[in-house]
Amino acid sequence: MAVLVFAESDNGKYKKSSFEAVSYGKDLATQLGTSCFAITIGNKGSENLGKYGADKEFNVSGDAFESFNSQTYAKAISEVASSNDVDTIVISQTYSGKSVAPLVAVKTNSALVTGVVDMIDTSDGFKVKKTCFSSKAFSTVSVNHSNRAITLIPNSYQINEAGSDAEQVATNTAVTSSDIDAKIEATNKETGKIALTEAELVVSAGRGLKGPENWTMVEELAGVLGAATACSKPVSDMEWRPHSEHVGQTGITIKPNLYIAAGISGAIQHLAGVGSSKVICVINTDPEAPFFKAADYGIVGDAFEVLPKLIKRAKEIKGIA
Amino acid sequence: MKILVCVSVVPDTTTKITFTDNDTQFNKAGVQFIINPYDELALTRALEITEKNGGSVSIITVGEADTDPVIRKALAIGAADAIRVDVEPKDGMFVAAQIAEQAKQGGFDLVLTGRESIDYNGGQVAGLVAEMMNVTLINVAMELDAEGNTITATRDIDGGRETLSCNTPCVVSAQKDLCEPRIPNMRGIMMARSKPLNVVEAVDKFNYTSFDSYELPPAKGGVQMIDAENAEELMDLLHNEKKLF
Ligand SMILES: Cc1cc2nc3c(=O)[nH]c(=O)nc-3n(C[C@H](O)[C@H](O)[C@H](O)COP(=O)(O)OP(=O)(O)OC[C@H]3O[C@@H](n4cnc5c(N)ncnc54)[C@H](O)[C@@H]3O)c2cc1C
Numbered sequence A: 001m002a003v004l005v006f007a008e009s010d011n012g013k014y015k016k017s018s019f020e021a022v023s024y025g026k027d028l029a030t031q032l033g034t035s036c037f038a039i040t041i042g043n044k045g046s047e048n049l050g051k052y053g054a055d056k057e058f059n060v061s062g063d064a065f066e067s068f069n070s071q072t073y074a075k076a077i078s079e080v081a082s083s084n085d086v087d088t089i090v091i092s093q094t095y096s097g098k099s100v101a102p103l104v105a106v107k108t109n110s111a112l113v114t115g116v117v118d119m120i121d122t123s124d125g126f127k128v129k130k131t132c133f134s135s136k137a138f139s140t141v142s143v144n145h146s147n148r149a150i151t152l153i154p155n156s157y158q159i160n161e162a163g164s165d166a167e168q169v170a171t172n173t174a175v176t177s178s179d180i181d182a183k184i185e186a187t188n189k190e191t192g193k194i195a196l197t198e199a200e201l202v203v204s205a206g207r208g209l210k211g212p213e214n215w216t217m218v219e220e221l222a223g224v225l226g227a228a229t230a231c232s233k234p235v236s237d238m239e240w241r242p243h244s245e246h247v248g249q250t251g252i253t254i255k256p257n258l259y260i261a262a263g264i265s266g267a268i269q270h271l272a273g274v275g276s277s278k279v280i281c282v283i284n285t286d287p288e289a290p291f292f293k294a295a296d297y298g299i300v301g302d303a304f305e306v307l308p309k310l311i312k313r314a315k316e317i318k319g320i321a
Numbered sequence B: 001m002k003i004l005v006c007v008s009v010v011p012d013t014t015t016k017i018t019f020t021d022n023d024t025q026f027n028k029a030g031v032q033f034i035i036n037p038y039d040e041l042a043l044t045r046a047l048e049i050t051e052k053n054g055g056s057v058s059i060i061t062v063g064e065a066d067t068d069p070v071i072r073k074a075l076a077i078g079a080a081d082a083i084r085v086d087v088e089p090k091d092g093m094f095v096a097a098q099i100a101e102q103a104k105q106g107g108f109d110l111v112l113t114g115r116e117s118i119d120y121n122g123g124q125v126a127g128l129v130a131e132m133m134n135v136t137l138i139n140v141a142m143e144l145d146a147e148g149n150t151i152t153a154t155r156d157i158d159g160g161r162e163t164l165s166c167n168t169p170c171v172v173s174a175q176k177d178l179c180e181p182r183i184p185n186m187r188g189i190m191m192a193r194s195k196p197l198n199v200v201e202a203v204d205k206f207n208y209t210s211f212d213s214y215e216l217p218p219a220k221g222g223v224q225m226i227d228a229e230n231a232e233e234l235m236d237l238l239h240n241e242k243k244l245f
């Protein structure tokens, strides 16, 4: 028996969530008294995953893996799982992870639990804590099956760097480019920006900012802090900001360490996507705005006055002129 | 093109979530149930595609008789007929097995689901059904078109978007921006009453997981207010105390 972690890379760089997943896999394996294996596919990152706890690394490459395809990736993960006596598969809940996990679960006949936020309780069975009701609640799910696959929400687990180099195994699979089942017609990546789903710090704004021209303040604060930018639904509906920045029930769910919200009322559907952020700061002219109830820090004030003050102070702290 | 849209019946988005029976059951008292918002988009887009290219749209729900009013609403939006697999949905794998079975029997070219159901948030069913049917999955599409037996879709990927094409049969999951959801009109509501709603029995499948208990997120320790005059203080707190940057 062993734990297998899919360590996802993007263009020769590991995603941060991959290190979280390997650290998680290692702690789970220790708890279960087994080994933690990692699988990398295609153009992988340069780190040795042993650092994060992998005991062995299976490196899969070939024509079939030049860009992400859920079918070829799922085949590779399932093959490595089956030929190495794996019973527990850990995948980060990124877009790719979400597409690949159900396919892997069927191929390996595993129970599937998605939206996992905490370490599994193996003291009595296999009990997994996951989000439900759009992050308005958590559930503890029991797995009653010997094979299982889980997807771990990014920013849910501490990265551990105590390990030492893992054995590298160049791994051949039966997957070929003829297994690619969907043709990529076009890709449009926003380069140079911090991906919202991966971001540890997020600065967000809503309709209270009055118009797209006022986002320079939001971008500047985010730039100084090294944060990603986000927005409420009406803001992306009105096309003040790109769709990819919309957070909430119908947008992206994020869980950063810091979420600063300016001019956002804090409707229940907005909170569904950001409510599990570790520290929430709210800036709103209306002292009755519902968002204050979910906040750690609140400023009743005009974003047009408050944001410049925050930018100024953040620059001083960072030593930026 | 024969399209099957999977419709999950979920609590209204504004529902205050509470639990009963020692936090082991979701409290349905006073809760209004709706078509899962993403499924509403999938259904609308399916109708738009068949109106342009010809074909038919059916819906499927895995659920007990209490879901019928919501199924009728989906019929009122425009689906031709409905299948209800008469069993309580408990596990994504179980639900997917039911849908895959009906999709195979019905010979559908395209199966549409939502990106995720807003109650149990599995985001699982689309991929599970695709793999069980041994067909292509396109997950979280915000654009979808059909031409002959070619499907083209634009979907979210980490840090951007990509446009994919594949052949039918395939499974696509829908997310916001796919279309403007349609609202049933009076004529639709009248017609829905007499549309076929076929209740079928579940195929045997084991539940691999069970939801044992629920909890609400821990209450926040209360908000610490900072005077707008001294807004700078917020940055000091985040830097010195919380060590966030
Ligand atoms: C099915 C459904 C799904 C939804 N999904 C989402 C979702 O995913 N994400 C989402 O965000 N919303 C979602 N919504 C919409 C949600 O209900 C709210 O309408 C929306 O979040 C409000 O956005 P807002 O706070 O930016 O705007 P508003 O509600 O207009 O609030 C603006 C706020 O700014 C404050 N303000 C005004 N001027 C200033 C100023 N100068 N400085 C500081 N503050 C100021 C106001 O006091 C107010 O609180 C959904 C709704 C439905 C029905």
Ligand SMILES: Nc1ncnc2c1ncn2[C@@H]1O[C@H](COP(=O)(O)O)[C@@H](O)[C@H]1O
Pocket: B005, B006, B007, B008, B009, B036, B038, B039, B060, B061, B062, B063, B089, B092, B095, B112, B113, B114, B115, B116, B117, B118, B120, B121, B122, B123, B124, B125, B126
């Ligand atoms: N009980 C169900 N009956 C029919 N379709 C469902 C059911 N549960 C989920 N689905 C479909 O699968 C999608 C994803 O659901 P989930 O995997 O539960 O998040 C939903 O948007 C629906 O389209």
